[in-house]
Amino acid sequence: MxxxxxxxxxxxxxxxxxxxxxxxxxxxxxxxxxxxxxxxxxxxxxxxxxxxxxxxxxxxxxxxxxxxxxxxxxxxxxxxxxxxxxxxxxxxxxxxxxxxxxxxxxxxxxxxxxxxxxxxxxxxxxxxxxxxxxxxxxxxxxxxxxxxxxxxxxxxxxxxxxxxxxxxxxxxxxxxxxxxxxxxxxxxxxxxxxxxxxxxxxxxxxxxxxxxxxxxxxxxxxxxxxxxGFDDNLGEIQMDGLFTISHIGSLLTRRNPKSLWKALQELTAENEAFKKQLRIQFAGVVGEEVLQSVKACGLENCVVQLGYLPHNQILEVQRKSQLLLLLEIDSEETKGIIPGKLFEYLNAKRPILAIGPREWEGGTIISETNSGAVFTPGDSAALKNVLLDWFELYQKGALVVNSTGIEKYxxxxxxxxxxxxxxxxxx
Structure with a gap:
């Protein structure tokens, strides 16, 4: 050997x-x-x-x-x-x-x-x-x-x-x-x-x-x-009852998804069921400006901050969440950044909501594996439509992801x- x-x-x-x-x-x-x-x-x-x-x-x-x-x-x-x-x-x-x-x-x-x-x-x-x-x-x-x-x-x-x-x-x-x-x-x-x-x-x-x-x-x-990549699954798990959107890892100012907060603000104003069932979950460090943006959109009551969690608990949070949020800074230098958590998101087999630069390699993997939806930071209207579609599927108990080709990771x-x-x- x-x-x-x-x-x-x-x-x-x-x-x-x-x-x-x-x-x-x-x-x-x-x-x-x-x-x-x-x-x-x-x-x-x-x-x-x-x-x-x-x-x-x-x-x-x-x-x-x-x-x-x-x-x-x-x-x-x-x-x-x-x-x-x-x-x-x-x-x-x-x-x-x-x-x-x-x-x-x-x-x-x-x-x-x-x-x-x-x-x-x-x-x-x-x-x-x-x-x-x-x-x-x-x-x-x-x-x-x-x-x-x-x-x-x-x-x-x-x-x-x-x-x-x-x-x-x-x-x-x-x-x-x-x-x-x-x-x-x-x-x-x-x-x-x-x-x-x-x-x-x-x-x-x-x-x-x-x-x-x-x-x-x-x-x-x-x-x-x-x-x-990702390692093995941990078996069956009970999904969150609320419409939980989870972000794992540090979320600082340059990754602040203002278009997402705007879309969620409009949906909570227009849809009472959406407002009651929305939960935004952060596991990791969250910048003060991000929290201020969330508050400015009237979403602070929907937020749960979990802080830093051990890896085994992170895996559990990912698999229980209705949606997983993947964010990258919108710049030329970040197009080649593929966050390690993306591969664990794939393995969790929950829909991935990704926001990042055009021609982003992380977004390409999501599209190629049919694992979610990818947006650029200005796509507030398109974000809103997808979120509403996913929420309606969630209400029917039919929000699933049929990803393909993830085994190579x-x-x-x-x-x-x-x-x-x-x-x-x-x-």
């Missing part, structure tokens, strides 16, 4: 979508003749913790850990709340305070590519011995944080190994990158590191076709799209594609 060293920052008990990709790959890799050895930090400073995910770690997997120096722990002395927000990648849309500006400048210009860079050199030293002792010939680095790829680059220079760089998100074109208050020198440094990583690695994995096309302009190395099938790519000879 081929041994593959997987180098990651996010690992249980970290919460959020970033940790689940490789947790699930590791779960299935042995089925395809690959034995993963996982390397993660010993004392990380995770902004979100989900202890339930630790139960999903396979018992027979070798997990290596080494200490990491976390600058965010030092920065928390200035402002614990703001540091936690920035370390999670959630940058608020409102004008930042002086402390936030200072933290963003330090994060963007003194810690390139990111605040986990201090883990790079110690990791290279430690893993060099592991590679020699265990005869490992293939390593995988998964980012962000993209400093993890620098560990791969360092190991590649010292050993005759194949290095695969997995990008869960883009590097220099990610939305929040422009908000890090980078100097021109820092911007050039990010670009240089991105170029070196893409051209030093042997193979590249990305999660969207848009990122693949972006990287193909920078490197001639082979690039494979392997999306995120099962984590096991995606791991099959990953294993084939690992074993594929590129030269």
């Amino acid at each position: 081929q041994k593959v060293l997987v180098i990651a920052y996010y690992w249980p008990p970290a919460g959020g979508p970033g940790v689940q990709r490789w947790l699930k790959f590791v779960k299935y890799l042995k089925d395809f003749g690959i034995e993963p050895v996982v390397y993660v930090p010993e004392n990380p400073n995770y902004p979100i913790v989900d202890d339930h995910l630790a139960h999903e770690i396979p018992k027979d997997i070798q997990i290596l850990k080494q200490p990491i120096v976390e600058p965010y722990k030092w920065a928390s002395m200035l402002s614990k709340k703001k540091t936690k927000t920035i370390s999670s990648g959630v940058i608020q849309e409102k004008e930042p305070s002086f402390v936030e500006k200072l933290l963003l400048w330090i994060r963007g210009n003194l810690f390139i590519p990111d605040a986990r860079k201090l883990w790079v050199k110690p990791s290279i030293t430690y893993l060099s011995e592991v590679i020699e002792e265990q005869g490992i010939q293939t390593i995988v680095t998964t980012g962000p944080p993209h400093s993890v790829h620098l560990i791969g680059m360092g190991l590649k220079k010292q050993h005759q190994i194949e290095w695969i760089a997995d990008f869960r998100d883009p590097w220099t074109t990610i939305g929040y990158h422009s908000k890090l208050r980078l100097t021109k020198a820092s911007q050039r440094k990010h670009k240089e590191l991105e170029y070196i990583v893409l051209n030093t690695s042997d193979k590249i994995i990305v999660t969207s076709n848009t990122t693949k096309q972006e990287f193909e302009k920078i490197t001639a190395k082979p690039i494979r799209v392997i999306t995120n 099962h984590r096991r099938e995606l791991t099959r594609a990953l294993a084939n790519y690992i074993q594929w000879e590129s030269s």
Whole structure:
């Protein structure tokens, strides 16, 4: 069985979508003749913790850990709340305070590519011995944080190994990158590191076709799209009795679906049954401006805020909801963003109400699988018509989704594609 060293920052008990990709790959890799050895930090400073995910770690997997120096722990002395927000990648849309500006400048210009860079050199030293002792010939680095790829680059220079760089998100074109208050020198440094990583690695994995096309302009190395996915169902469940529209994850200002609130405002004014049975459910961080928009449309009494929930509870909320809300920022740079929760939405088999930019890859998947309806932010009238149609089906107990072709997004099938790519000879 081929041994593959997987180098990651996010690992249980970290919460959020970033940790689940490789947790699930590791779960299935042995089925395809690959034995993963996982390397993660010993004392990380995770902004979100989900202890339930630790139960999903396979018992027979070798997990290596080494200490990491976390600058965010030092920065928390200035402002614990703001540091936690920035370390999670959630940058608020409102004008930042002086402390936030200072933290963003330090994060963007003194810690390139990111605040986990201090883990790079110690990791290279430690893993060099592991590679020699265990005869490992293939390593995988998964980012962000993209400093993890620098560990791969360092190991590649010292050993005759194949290095695969997995990008869960883009590097220099990610939305929040422009908000890090980078100097021109820092911007050039990010670009240089991105170029070196893409051209030093042997193979590249990305999660969207848009990122693949972006990287193909920078490197001639082979690039494979392997999306995120879903795992098995949890059995039968009792649906919500109300007409529940649920959004999972952070919902901040730039994703604020004002056209949806307007459509719901009109429907509640025109249809008394709709008003009585509507529930808007948020599971995750919700920005104050979003809540103000909801209130301005007279919908505040319909809102339930669940806060952050463990992943197993999130799956339950998704499957109980009448509709699932998927939102993306309306901009050119977000067309290639495919939220990880989309695939779990597919597996929940509830109608997906999606609002995002034109030619959005997430919307394309929904359309191709017949899993819901996709709108651009200005489509208030069309939104209203679809919502009313779905509400009438809900009243009849007939609101279902007949999706097709979603099986390819099962984590096991995606791991099959990953294993084939690992074993594929590129030269």
